[in-house]
Amino acid sequence: MQTQRIASRVANIKPSPSSSAADRANELRQQGRDIISLVVGEPDFDTPSNVGKAAWEAIQRGETRYTANSGSQAMRQAIKSKLERENNLHYNENEIVVTNGAKAAIFTAFLATIEAGDEVVIPAPYWVSYPDMVIACEGTPVIAQCSEAEGFKLTAERLRSVLTDKTRWLIINSPSNPTGASYHHDDYVALAEVLADYPDVLIMTDDIYEHIRYDNQENVHLLNAAPQLKDQTVLINGVSKTYAMTGWRIGFAVGPFYLIDAFQKLQSQSAGNACSVSQAAAIEAYNGDQSFVKTSQAVYQQRRNDTLALINNIDGLHCSPPDGAFYLYVGCEKLIGMQTEDGTVLETDNDLVLYLLEKANVAVVAGSAYGLSPYFRMSIATSQTQLHTACERITTALAKLKQG
Numbered sequence: 001m002q003t004q005r006i007a008s009r010v011a012n013i014k015p016s017p018s019s020s021a022a023d024r025a026n027e028l029r030q031q032g033r034d035i036i037s038l039v040v041g042e043p044d045f046d047t048p049s050n051v052g053k054a055a056w057e058a059i060q061r062g063e064t065r066y067t068a069n070s071g072s073q074a075m076r077q078a079i080k081s082k083l084e085r086e087n088n089l090h091y092n093e094n095e096i097v098v099t100n101g102a103k104a105a106i107f108t109a110f111l112a113t114i115e116a117g118d119e120v121v122i123p124a125p126y127w128v129s130y131p132d133m134v135i136a137c138e139g140t141p142v143i144a145q146c147s148e149a150e151g152f153k154l155t156a157e158r159l160r161s162v163l164t165d166k167t168r169w170l171i172i173n174s175p176s177n178p179t180g181a182s183y184h185h186d187d188y189v190a191l192a193e194v195l196a197d198y199p200d201v202l203i204m205t206d207d208i209y210e211h212i213r214y215d216n217q218e219n220v221h222l223l224n225a226a227p228q229l230k231d232q233t234v235l236i237n238g239v240s241k242t243y244a245m246t247g248w249r250i251g252f253a254v255g256p257f258y259l260i261d262a263f264q265k266l267q268s269q270s271a272g273n274a275c276s277v278s279q280a281a282a283i284e285a286y287n288g289d290q291s292f293v294k295t296s297q298a299v300y301q302q303r304r305n306d307t308l309a310l311i312n313n314i315d316g317l318h319c320s321p322p323d324g325a326f327y328l329y330v331g332c333e334k335l336i337g338m339q340t341e342d343g344t345v346l347e348t349d350n351d352l353v354l355y356l357l358e359k360a361n362v363a364v365v366a367g368s369a370y371g372l373s374p375y376f377r378m379s380i381a382t383s384q385t386q387l388h389t390a391c392e393r394i395t396t397a398l399a400k401l402k403q404g
């Protein structure tokens with residue numbers, strides 16, 4: 001009899017809750033239910049046509065072979081220029097590695113640096129994949145709670161209270177998935193003051209939502225406010241969200257040479273180079289016409305304003321305005337303890353999310369997945385009409401709840 005043994009590093013992690021929720025919404029759709037899914041975090045726009053054209057031209061030129069393991073020189077040059085132009089940050093090409101999406105960049109960075117028992121500080125609410133990636137690398141996630149009253153951001157005080165001599169990484173994701181919270185210049189300066197006592201702690205900035213920002217907020221990077229942290233910081237970014245290129249799988253990591261070199265070595269023995277055709281597309285995304293970034297930004301801004309107003313009008317729900325990204329992180333503590341028509345008590349945000357799926361035909365993800373309850377996350381990367389209908393359905397379903 002086969003034992004079907006799986007390594008504990010896999011047995012100890014769970015599948016992404018947002019992927020599971022998306023799968024469940026699709027299952028119900030296949031059963032004929034009219035589900036509005038506000039689950040996944042991907043732009044609903046098509047990739048800009050100049051980018052697609054660049055990919056096709058690359059195929060015609062025969063750029064269909066392996067590239068350098070760390071990415072083609074032209075791709076690394078495009079990233080180098082992007083960092084100078086948009087972030088006022090200066091790196092050499094050998095401090096840049098191109099990856100199969102930002103996700104692979106984060107995972108490889110952890111795998112290259114985490115020893116068993118090393119701690120990784122993850123401010124909550126967090127992107128669902130960080131803790132499980134750390135666990136898969138045999139590290140220990142240390143969750144630093146950041147309340148809505150603190151703007152869902154890590155304060156200097158909280159940071160100091162969670163740092164230990166085992167801390168290997170601190171993750172900063174600004175604007176954040178799921179809350180949209182952004183760190184400003186002064187937030188960074190305060191964190192940097194604490195980090196000055198911890199020169200061996202590496203800092204990962206996940207900048208994937210940098211271009212989805214509201215109300216003309218400035219794009220400030222940690223290293224603009226605290227350049228002295230450059231030797232201990234790794235930047236993660238990619239084209240997925242900014243250029244609606246989630247399927248192309250191009251991300252990158254940038255940081256001190258010794259880390260990028262180790263990273264590169266690991267990538268050469270695992271995934272290998274990122275797709276050559278996608279790299280050609282991403283070069284055009286960075287070097288070509290940038291109007292898509294502006295026009296998509298304006299659409300997100302409108303949806304964010306409208307949906308935020310609709311949600312804040314629903315009895316029992318509240319939401320702080322996100323600074324960026326394309327999610328609303330909706331507080332629902334007033335609904336906890338209420339009863340559904342069949343007498344079931346909503347004890348957690350998970351119960352509420354299941355209720356909304358069953359009774360409102362709207363799929364969202366429970367705050368428990370992101371480390372702060374009771375909340376749920378709804379993606380606004382879908383049409384205004386769908387968002388309106390979803391809010392109407394939520395209003396109707398919640399009106400049927402009774403005090404428990």
Ligand code: PMP
Pocket residue numbers: 041100101102103104127173176177206208238239240246250251
């Ligand atoms: N970081 C965050 C915070 C994200 O939300 C995502 C995508 N959901 C990623 C990284 C991964 O992006 P990519 O598609 O480039 O792998």
